[in-house]
Amino acid sequence: SFYGQHDPARMPAGAELMRKWEQWIRAGCLASEMECAALFIVSSVLGVRAGGVLSVCWNQERAKAGLSDPQCLDPARAIDTAIRAVCLLMKAEK
Structure with a gap:
């Protein structure tokens, strides 16, 4: 982080x-980002799997370079990605 x-x-x-x-x-x-770091440490200690989905809201490097940097605050795609990932994991474990 x-x-x-x-x-x-x-x-x-x-x-x-x-x-x-x-x-x-x-x-x-x-x-x-800093939130996933805690999840990964705790999951490692507990011996369980953990994952994270990052949703980019803005890109300060693009803005600094004068490039287009549209903000996206809608979490729908990140939520969909997380749900699909869990479904794939569940299917793989059957």
């Missing part, structure tokens, strides 16, 4: 956050 990603330049450790952000981009990072 990358804390402070929304406006790292105004954070007390802004320069360090910006360096880390650029490193993640160069490494091919596609998303920055």
Whole structure:
């Protein structure tokens, strides 16, 4: 997870956050989020499977580059993806 990603330049450790952000981009990072990390750790400790579906609301790198960045706040596609994934897992376990 990358804390402070929304406006790292105004954070007390802004320069360090910006360096880390650029490193993640160069490494091919596609998303920055923090909620799935807790799920994956707990599921690992409990020995159960866990997964996550990320829905992109906006893309600050596209906006920074002056590219079109339409916002999508509708969770319907993410919900549909999660339901389909669970159905596939259930079918595979039969």
